[in-house]
Amino acid sequence: MYLKAIAETDGSESEMHRYVSENFETDYTERHANMNATGGWLLGFVHRETPTEVNGRAVQRWGLTREGSKYLAFYDDGEPEQAREHLVEAIRDVEIIERICAELDLRGELTLDELRELLDNATEISGASVARRASTVAKWLATLPEVVERSHGQSKKFVRV
Numbered sequence: 207m208y209l210k211a212i213a214e215t216d217g218s219e220s221e222m223h224r225y226v227s228e229n230f231e232t233d234y235t236e237r238h239a240n241m242n243a244t245g246g247w248l249l250g251f252v253h254r255e256t257p258t259e260v261n262g263r264a265v266q267r268w269g270l271t272r273e274g275s276k277y278l279a280f281y282d283d284g285e286p287e288q289a290r291e292h293l294v295e296a297i298r299d300v301e302i303i304e305r306i307c308a309e310l311d312l313r314g315e316l317t318l319d320e321l322r323e324l325l326d327n328a329t330e331i332s333g334a335s336v337a338r339r340a341s342t343v344a345k346w347l348a349t350l351p352e353v354v355e356r357s358h359g360q361s362k363k364f365v366r367v
Contacts (some may be wrong), residue, residue, distance in 0.1 A: 207232070209251060209278050210295035217255065217267040219243075243268040245342060249296040251277055280301060290349075297346045302328060306347065310366040316343060317363045 207228055208222060215221035222239040226232065233244065246252030251274030257264040273296065280289035297303055303324055310316055316324070322340045329339070346357040347364050354365045 207234075207279050208239065209246060209274055211239070212243065212252060212268050212270055213278060217243075217269050218265050221270075238361040240266070240336075243365075244303075246274060248300050249293070250274075250299065251296065296348060297349055299348070302343060303346055303350075305342065307350075307353075307366075310353065310364065315363050318361045320363065321347075 207226060210223040210229075211225040215225050219236040219239040222243070223236045225233060225236045226239070243252050243254075246268070247254060251271055252268050253271050254267055255267040257266050259265070273292070277289055277292050279306075280286070280292060298307070302325065306316070306321065306324060309324060318340065321344060322336050325340055326336050329336075344355070344362070344364070345347065347353045352367055353366050356363055356365055
């Protein structure tokens, strides 16, 4: 959704927000536009353009990389399995995912709390940001075919299969 928004707009937060609000039924704010673009950047699907000044204010714009365009083209061409494979490879290449998968290889499983702790120790983020980032990392982990997400009490855990 956000890659399509970047492709169809000037790549600014406000235009991505407008596009998604008009074309998809979702609660999506300008803040989400920036967070999703940053996630796309980590995956190698999006690049950050040099901010430009608009009405005295710096505006950050995002654009698709060759890999992001390739991912979007798979969907546009009706090839969701190829898009998923492309996404899986991109997720595997993210440094924090590599670290977490190495830990999964050692332990066999990680709870969501342990995942948060790893993020807290391995990155410079803290507080509420750790929980938000852990949510994204958990979704990426669950996308990998070699990782299964299971219930763990009122939480979840990730198991290496």
